Amino acid sequence: MSICALGYVVITATDVAPWRSFACDVLGLMAGAARADGALALRLDDRPFRLLVQSAATDGFGAIGLECADAAAWRAVLAKATAAGVTVTHGDAALAKSRCVAELACFADPAGNAIELYHGRMTDYAPFVSPAGVSGFLTGNLGMGHAVLPALALGDAVDFYKGVLGFDDTDRISVPVTPDPDGPAITVRFLHCGNPRHHTVALADMPAPSGAVHIMLEALTMADVGRAYYRAKAAGHHISATLGEHANDRVFSFYVRSPAGFDVEFGFGGWQPDWTSYVPTISTIDSLWGHDWDFG
Ligand SMILES: [Fe+2]
Structure with missing residues (x-):
């Protein structure tokens, strides 16, 4: 299949502090490395983040990050979306760096839900250690x-x-x-x-x-x-x-x-x-x- 997995979820927050206590202390997720953009990276495994909480004017859902296995699969899905009349915006280098991926493109589904389609996810291999003692997550x-x-x-x-x-x-x-x-x-x-x-x-x-x-x-x-x-x-x-x-x-x-x-x-x-x-x-x-x- 063209898309292999849900790679990450982007969340918007007027204040990231409540997310830190909710995600780390209650859910047992691991805070990732501090980021220059101030976003809170939350880890479930050995990837740099699986949830990314970004400072914004509202609290809510931001986007789902859907992963393609390679650049060819990614381009094929984007070509189908474009042919279907979907407005596709290619992410710039800064956005790709923010999401820790090689390339991504942004569009919305017919209901207006934001999708970030990417390939080439970066992995830093840092071990997941839950601050609340969760044994791990199935990813x-x-x-x-x-x-x-x-x-x-x-x-x-x-x-x-x-x-x-x-x-x-x-x-x-x-x-x-x-x-x-x-x-x-x-x-x-x-x-x-x-x-x-x-x-x-x-x-x-x-x-x-x-x-x-x-x-x-x-x-x-x-x-x-x-x-x-x-x-x-x-x-x-x-x-x-x-x-x-x-x-x-x-x-x-x-x-x-x-x-x-x-x-x-x-x-x-x-x-x-x-x-x-x-x-x-x-x-x-x-x-x-x-x-x-x-x-x-
Ligand atoms: Fe469910």
Whole structure:
């Protein structure tokens, strides 16, 4: 597939300090090297960052960084995007340096979600050491996790991810938003790219004032999730969903509200389907147990 993984997420912040305590003390991420631009680099593994918190006028989601395996794959995706009428802006050397990549280009999906498409990610091999004792995060060729983004015109957005970016269907779900099972529902489309992660991007036909619905990080053990859950509660962060197990991707997780306003799903145990024999499904529930939601 053209795109191999979610490489990073850019976040905007009016003040990066709350992110430092939330990400390092609660989630257990490692602060990266200090940067001249003042952005906060947050590490999950041996890459210079997986989350980049940039000073800005607003708190919210900035962009997803999607990784291509090489320059040829990168150019091919950009050519398809241009042919589809997408406005593509090539990042300059300063932006590429900021993202620690060889080359990148910026565009938006049909819902307006910002995408940075790159190849040639730099790796400094510094070992990941969690300040909160997290044993580690599942990354490597699976990418850093997944992102769930808003797309009110859901069909157009799905067509773009499949037809232009080369994603494919994993699953879909429609969840009622009222006690009436036949009442209004939110539909989520789960899409995978060129790695075994159940979904790298999901699109939901719901508004998200912060710019994202949630991002997901996958720890290496169940204990990592439980400990993070109790750290988040002890620190007084809003728990958007209690511990639970998702039906479609089997992730054991909880959701905590980040300083950006969107949730971080902190999980473990995601299913990695064999795409050569996989048949897309339609789920009628979101979780096997738990995940009591509190959207307040
Ligand atoms: Fe998720």
